[in-house]
Amino acid sequence: MKKEWFTISVYAENNVGLLNRISGIFLKRHINIESLNVSKSEIEHVSKFTIVVNTSKDWTQKIVQQIEKQIEVIKAYYHDDDEIIYQESALFKVASNLLFDERQIQNIIKDSNSQIVTVSRDFFVLAKSGRRHEIDEMHEALLPYGIMQFVRSGRIAVSKAEMPISKLLKNFYQD
Structure with missing residues (x-):
C-alpha cells in the first residue's frame, strides 16, 4: 500500500x-x-x-x-x-532579544519571506504562509533559538481544474 x-x-x-x-x-x-x-x-x-x-x-x-x-x-x-494550489499559514512566537542579538534570526526572516506581525518587549511574532515543507523548514531553522509558541493552520486549497460542483449548484439555485 x-x-x-x-x-x-x-x-x-x-x-x-x-x-x-x-x-x-x-x-x-x-x-x-x-x-x-x-x-x-x-x-x-x-x-x-x-x-x-x-x-x-x-x-x-x-x-x-x-x-x-x-x-x-x-x-x-x-x-x-x-x-x-494550496497553502498553509503559521505563527511563531520568539523571544524579542533574539531579534536584535542574533543576526541569524534576521536572515531566517528574510530567507523565508516571513513577516513580523508584532514586536513587544518580551517577544515578537512571525507569520509564514506557504507549503507545508516551507513552514517545516522555518520551524527547523528557528528551533535552536527557542520557539515560545507555534501554531499552524489547516491547508487551504483550490483545484486547478474547474470544480463541477460550482456549475451544478449555480444551475440548481437558478431554477
Missing part, C-alpha cells in the same frame, strides 16, 4: 454534528487527519471542508464515498498535490 498525500474537498450544508460524523469515518479506518479547515465556499449557504490525509488512493476513494453518504454532504472530491 503506497501512501500519498491527498486533499479531500467536501461541499456540504454546515449542520451541527457533521464534522463529528466525517471524522468518525477516518477513525473507523485508523487514518489520521493531518490537516482540517472548514470555511464558506464560493457557493452561498455551502461550506467547504478541506481535509488532508496521508494514505493510499484506494483508501481515499473509499473515504470519499463514505463521506458522500452523509445527508448534508452535497459532493466530495479528492486530489493529489499536483491537481491543486
Whole structure:
C-alpha cells in the first residue's frame, strides 16, 4: 500500500454534528487527519471542508464515498498535490532579544519571506504562509533559538481544474 498525500474537498450544508460524523469515518479506518479547515465556499449557504490525509488512493476513494453518504454532504472530491494550489499559514512566537542579538534570526526572516506581525518587549511574532515543507523548514531553522509558541493552520486549497460542483449548484439555485 503506497501512501500519498491527498486533499479531500467536501461541499456540504454546515449542520451541527457533521464534522463529528466525517471524522468518525477516518477513525473507523485508523487514518489520521493531518490537516482540517472548514470555511464558506464560493457557493452561498455551502461550506467547504478541506481535509488532508496521508494514505493510499484506494483508501481515499473509499473515504470519499463514505463521506458522500452523509445527508448534508452535497459532493466530495479528492486530489493529489499536483491537481491543486494550496497553502498553509503559521505563527511563531520568539523571544524579542533574539531579534536584535542574533543576526541569524534576521536572515531566517528574510530567507523565508516571513513577516513580523508584532514586536513587544518580551517577544515578537512571525507569520509564514506557504507549503507545508516551507513552514517545516522555518520551524527547523528557528528551533535552536527557542520557539515560545507555534501554531499552524489547516491547508487551504483550490483545484486547478474547474470544480463541477460550482456549475451544478449555480444551475440548481437558478431554477
